[in-house]
Amino acid sequence: MTSSVGRPVGSPSTPTSTEIETRSMGVREDTMIINMGPQHPSTHGVLRLVLELEGEVVVGCRPVIGYLHTGIEKNIEYRTWQQGSTFVTRADYLAPFFNELGYCLAAERLLGVEAPPRAQTIRILVTELNRIASHLVWLATTGLELGAISVMLYGFRERETILDVFEAITGLRMNHAYVRIGGVVMDLPEDVPARVGALLGTLEGRIAEYEELLSGNPIWHQRTKGIGVLRAEECLRLGVTGPMLRAAGVARDVRRDEPYCGIDDYEFDVPVEDSADAFGRYLVRIEEMRQSLRIVRQALDRLEPGPVMVEDPKVRWPAQLEVGPDGIGNSEEYVRHILNESMEALIHHFKIVTQGVKVPPGEVYVPVESPRGELGYYVVSDGGQHPYRVHIRDPSFVNLQAVPELVAGGLVADVVAAVASVDPVMGGVDR
Amino acid sequence: MTPDDLFGRLRTRFADVVLARGEVSTSLEPRELLEALAWLRDEPDLAFDFLSDLTCTDWPGLEPRYWVAYHLLSTAHGHRLRVKVGVADGDQPRVPSVTSSYPTADWFEREVYDFFGVVFDGHPDLRRIEMPEEWKGHPLRKTEQLAGVRTRFVGASVPPPDQRGT
Numbered sequence: 109m110t111s112s113v114g115r116p117v118g119s120p121s122t123p124t125s126t127e128i129e130t131r132s133m134g135v136r137e138d139t140m141i142i143n144m145g146p147q148h149p150s151t152h153g154v155l156r157l158v159l160e161l162e163g164e165v166v167v168g169c170r171p172v173i174g175y176l177h178t179g180i181e182k183n184i185e186y187r188t189w190q191q192g193s194t195f196v197t198r199a200d201y202l203a204p205f206f207n208e209l210g211y212c213l214a215a216e217r218l219l220g221v222e223a224p225p226r227a228q229t230i231r232i233l234v235t236e237l238n239r240i241a242s243h244l245v246w247l248a249t250t251g252l253e254l255g256a257i258s259v260m261l262y263g264f265r266e267r268e269t270i271l272d273v274f275e276a277i278t279g280l281r282m283n284h285a286y287v288r289i290g291g292v293v294m295d296l297p298e299d300v301p302a303r304v305g306a307l308l309g310t311l312e313g314r315i316a317e318y319e320e321l322l323s324g325n326p327i328w329h330q331r332t333k334g335i336g337v338l339r340a341e342e343c344l345r346l347g348v349t350g351p352m353l354r355a356a357g358v359a360r361d362v363r364r365d366e367p368y369c370g371i372d373d374y375e376f377d378v379p380v381e382d383s384a385d386a387f388g389r390y391l392v393r394i395e396e397m398r399q400s401l402r403i404v405r406q407a408l409d410r411l412e413p414g415p416v417m418v419e420d421p422k423v424r425w426p427a428q429l430e431v432g433p434d435g436i437g438n439s440e441e442y443v444r445h446i447l448n449e450s451m452e453a454l455i456h457h458f459k460i461v462t463q464g465v466k467v468p469p470g471e472v473y474v475p476v477e478s479p480r481g482e483l484g485y486y487v488v489s490d491g492g493q494h495p496y497r498v499h500i501r502d503p504s505f506v507n508l509q510a511v512p513e514l515v516a517g518g519l520v521a522d523v524v525a526a527v528a529s530v531d532p533v534m535g536g537v538d539r
Numbered sequence: 540m541t542p543d544d545l546f547g548r549l550r551t552r553f554a555d556v557v558l559a560r561g562e563v564s565t566s567l568e569p570r571e572l573l574e575a576l577a578w579l580r581d582e583p584d585l586a587f588d589f590l591s592d593l594t595c596t597d598w599p600g601l602e603p604r605y606w607v608a609y610h611l612l613s614t615a616h617g618h619r620l621r622v623k624v625g626v627a628d629g630d631q632p633r634v635p636s637v638t639s640s641y642p643t644a645d646w647f648e649r650e651v652y653d654f655f656g657v658v659f660d661g662h663p664d665l666r667r668i669e670m671p672e673e674w675k676g677h678p679l680r681k682t683e684q685l686a687g688v689r690t691r692f693v694g695a696s697v698p699p700p701d702q703r704g705t
Contacts, residue, residue: 183685
């Protein structure tokens, strides 16, 4: 933490960034301004909080974002529709499959196509595994920040086992670009269902272990109960969704209210708590991991053989991809086919890969339930080969606005617990 | 309400209502916005009490040029609506702010201001949110280049993709 007293030498007239931020706060004479972040271990990346303190008590707070802005929305406008998937996956990097899914569902609604059943099941499978992985990172980092370092080690250990499965499926641990317009980029490797099945058993036991460690732990209770309270009415006013909203007693879940990929056919519960505090959010997330395990188990049972990409040659990606030692690549057989056997196939490949698909003009808004809440994709097409506009309604971006309400009147140490309970991912916030 | 019912219901109030791909949207003038949003919120069978998303699209060559889109949701009924407001280009495109009825619009409006230069009248603290404070221009306007702009870092600039060396 650095105090903001004084200005940097050599800029007598330019206001400092902290001065700009505090202008609208109406700072009192007897309080102190403290910058927490953007490079602070507890700020989940590069979030900066400008805190107004009276002793140890927080009287005001301004979250400052933008340190991880990478222009994803602008960049997509210069790429083909298919390439968009590789961009959005980098927004909320702890929920890459959800970003890909939201974007692809939006593009599919514009195109008027629907992914085949096997692709839908695979999408459910990978997104729900992704939800567990994301909640595990949340548990791990929150444990670390509140002094439960063993939870940090356990959380990352288990998440790594899930990422191993993702690597087997997509070739990459993160930023997969696996969900594509019209389906998924390639079928599951043969051994994956068995590996996922084995993983489910392990995770079930491990989640029970976390609960044993934390749910009755008096220190955990003191650090989280009654901390960062945000009641349902405030949540709705501020647009807060996801586990924060469900911990405040509102059973809103996009998977149940506006189902996608046939997830309404799966049996699962939407966990709800009434405490509206950091402890309630912990309980909701733990239970959500269990429910995701349930969904994944059902998805494994529903994996029927079939295509994983729509048949329409104007939409489907022409290449036959497979996971090799260095990630995803063209299968040798396919390369032989287009280079040695069929000129038409080569022309078609070249045309679709370089020019992409044409998407009819129109606009859609498609929400999916990411681990952090409603992840919405507003996608506009002008009929061309590039997305005209893609806006990502990232739940972290919206939920972070609630931080001043969460921390006001509390202690500085509780700011850490409150921010952790929001589970912001700055890659999604700043895009 | 199903999209069809919603479409029929809204046509009794608004002139320009569109139902496409299962989504209902309506286009308004900036001066009609606040009144329309209040009506949409207060009618018991509509009850659009939740602002999901707020963003903008730039259509240079169209009149009006900027289209601010509000994605509303009714938490009671579960239906959605997109309200679009066309904002004419000029020295300063202006729209009334909806932060007083939807506090969640605060950062969304700052983002649209930052990226498109649309000013929201009545916003409590309209400043850039993602770009640096001293940034010139509004990067998501179609007239702004993707690269080839000088960065804020002294002496550094990124040439456009076609002019980069290997």
